Amino acid sequence: MSSSTKARRPSSLFRNLSAKLASIPMVLTALVVFVGGTAWTVVYSFTSSKLLPKANFVGLDQYERLWSTRRWLISIENLAVYGFFSMIFTLVIGFTLAALLDRKIRGEDVFRTIFLYPFALSFVVTGLAWQWILNPDLGVQSVVRGMGWESFTFNPLNDPDIVIYGILIAGLWQGTGLIMCIMLAGLRGIDQEIWKAARVDGIGTVKTYVRIIIPMMRPVFITALVLIASGIIKIYDLVVAQTNGGPGISSEVPAKYVINYMFRAQNLGQGFAASTMMLLSVVIILIPWAYLEFGGKKRG
Amino acid sequence: MADAVTPRGPKPRPRFSRTNIMLYGTLIVVAAYYALPLYVMIVTSLKGMPEIRIGNIFAPPVEVTYQPWVKAWAEACTGINCEGLSRGFWNSVQILIPSVILSIAIASVNGYALANWKFKGSEVFFTILIVGAFIPYQVMIYPIVIILREMGLYGNIWGLVLVHTVFGMPILTLLFRNYFTSVPEELFKAARVDGAGFWGIYFRIMLPMSLPIFVVAIILQVTGIWNDFLFGVIYTKPADYPMTVQLNNIVNSVQGVKEYNVNMAATLLTGLVPLIIYFASGKLFVRGIAAGAVKG
Numbered sequence A: 001m002s003s004s005t006k007a008r009r010p011s012s013l014f015r016n017l018s019a020k021l022a023s024i025p026m027v028l029t030a031l032v033v034f035v036g037g038t039a040w041t042v043v044y045s046f047t048s049s050k051l052l053p054k055a056n057f058v059g060l061d062q063y064e065r066l067w068s069t070r071r072w073l074i075s076i077e078n079l080a081v082y083g084f085f086s087m088i089f090t091l092v093i094g095f096t097l098a099a100l101l102d103r104k105i106r107g108e109d110v111f112r113t114i115f116l117y118p119f120a121l122s123f124v125v126t127g128l129a130w131q132w133i134l135n136p137d138l139g140v141q142s143v144v145r146g147m148g149w150e151s152f153t154f155n156p157l158n159d160p161d162i163v164i165y166g167i168l169i170a171g172l173w174q175g176t177g178l179i180m181c182i183m184l185a186g187l188r189g190i191d192q193e194i195w196k197a198a199r200v201d202g203i204g205t206v207k208t209y210v211r212i213i214i215p216m217m218r219p220v221f222i223t224a225l226v227l228i229a230s231g232i233i234k235i236y237d238l239v240v241a242q243t244n245g246g247p248g249i250s251s252e253v254p255a256k257y258v259i260n261y262m263f264r265a266q267n268l269g270q271g272f273a274a275s276t277m278m279l280l281s282v283v284i285i286l287i288p289w290a291y292l293e294f295g296g297k298k299r300g
Numbered sequence B: 001m002a003d004a005v006t007p008r009g010p011k012p013r014p015r016f017s018r019t020n021i022m023l024y025g026t027l028i029v030v031a032a033y034y035a036l037p038l039y040v041m042i043v044t045s046l047k048g049m050p051e052i053r054i055g056n057i058f059a060p061p062v063e064v065t066y067q068p069w070v071k072a073w074a075e076a077c078t079g080i081n082c083e084g085l086s087r088g089f090w091n092s093v094q095i096l097i098p099s100v101i102l103s104i105a106i107a108s109v110n111g112y113a114l115a116n117w118k119f120k121g122s123e124v125f126f127t128i129l130i131v132g133a134f135i136p137y138q139v140m141i142y143p144i145v146i147i148l149r150e151m152g153l154y155g156n157i158w159g160l161v162l163v164h165t166v167f168g169m170p171i172l173t174l175l176f177r178n179y180f181t182s183v184p185e186e187l188f189k190a191a192r193v194d195g196a197g198f199w200g201i202y203f204r205i206m207l208p209m210s211l212p213i214f215v216v217a218i219i220l221q222v223t224g225i226w227n228d229f230l231f232g233v234i235y236t237k238p239a240d241y242p243m244t245v246q247l248n249n250i251v252n253s254v255q256g257v258k259e260y261n262v263n264m265a266a267t268l269l270t271g272l273v274p275l276i277i278y279f280a281s282g283k284l285f286v287r288g289i290a291a292g293a294v295k296g
Helices: A004-005 A017-022 A024-042 A060-067 A070-101 A110-122 A125-131 A140-146 A163-188 A192-200 A205-217 A219-233 A237-242 A254-266 A268-299 B017-043 B050-056 B067-074 B088-114 B122-132 B137-151 B157-181 B184-192 B200-210 B210-228 B230-235 B243-251 B259-281 B282-294
Strands: none
Touching: A004 A163, A017 A024, A017 B088, A017 B200, A024 A268, A024 B088, A024 B137, A024 B157, A060 A070, A060 A140, A060 A268, A070 A163, A070 A219, A070 A254, A070 B017, A110 A163, A110 B017, A110 B259, A125 A163, A125 B017, A125 B243, A125 B259, A163 A219, A163 A237, A163 A268, A163 B017, A163 B210, A163 B282, A192 A205, A205 A219, A219 A254, A219 A268, A237 B243, A254 A268, A254 B137, A254 B230, A268 B137, A268 B282, B017 B067, B050 B259, B067 B088, B067 B259, B088 B122, B088 B157, B088 B200, B088 B210, B088 B243, B088 B259, B122 B157, B137 B230, B157 B210, B157 B230, B157 B282, B184 B200, B210 B259, B210 B282, B230 B243, B243 B259, B259 B282
């Protein structure tokens, strides 16, 4: 061993050179696209850029205009409604399905395959399929009316007040399978002794889930929440395919607002301001999560 | 000795107990609900338009016709262009193959470097990458337009390939890093003693050992890239639009009479590739999404 110390130590920059060269794409992606791109967009959201980005700073003008535009306010309201219900229903349905599948049933693989297949489909396919099912003249509404209930009304995609719930139906169909899978993995990780102990103590099945199992699955629920939340903010193609923001502008969402202003309305500044608001909402969600995940671990 | 007569073990559950009926009943109803849209798409795509106008969307076709499928593939129109979805399909294939190869090649090397050849700052870049996965795409879309324009790749299939490589990098790097970290270190050390370098160990030891994780990565990328809509619409020209974008343009075009059977055939054709992968890969697909969900 001592003989090797005679060899000249290479300068630290060139040590591990192949690994550094091989990591150039990763470094460029991290620094140029993720950090650089994000910073660039935030900076240019304070400019009056129209067709082309121009460094003509106008302070918070774009944000003031953003928050006084009806289309943006509708987008935010839709995102809030969609987000709230999507969060609750995805967690409840995902967990319930996982719990049902965890009861040592026959044909578990078949059920799991059926619940998860929508997740393999794109949002465009999902949106178009549900657009057809919810078609007022030929879809569910007409089928129920045909069975004799003439006054039955279920036409969410053409009713500005409830169109977002029509999108929610499609979104839940597509996304609940993923959460079910994560929950099922979490349930499988729970020690069977807990169930035995609960039975010995005479605690009922539902009560065992609510009082013992769910609190034990806290990390799984947090992962699921983060996944659902980041999916909600990204919602774009589903709306484009299913309603294209209509009727009128009643099903617009923030991600669509950004794309419209950047690439259709040729108002880059508005697009940058709106996308910075999206970034801000992610930061608001992520910081408490990162604190819980990483801050908590160090303390413990 | 009376004990010997009483049966041991837990009381067997009767097969048709109330709980069991409730349990299976609920599961079957929910499964029917999840399966319904696929069923409706299939039956609609096999009916003629007159039958659709008078009939029930849940009813099986009285007269099966494959005409809608032929029309969706070869004749459906987007604007003045009537070549059908086949063009979108081949565009998607042309985008898919290089994107999958490039993104997995780069991410697997990243993961390998991060797991076995840590250098100063490597963890920092990795953290940025993972945090970056949570940034909404809308924030980075325009700076990427500028970068691609400077490189002369904007509106070109190769520009889109690069975009897929960049946005697939966080999750794939995480996947490979976690896998390579679990490879026994003795193996790596032994290869080092034998004089193998960075690339030698990667190609001779790591690559042959980690075929399952490559399969998981391929499944993840093929479905993800095939289903992409946003990047396709922004970074390519109409002639190069991927299948999802062309599908949306065909179905949601405002011109002409709506042909629901052709629309559903087109929708199914677009969904076919990920569906086949999903049904064929089974547990590996689940492993792929689980790897995406559970952070290292």
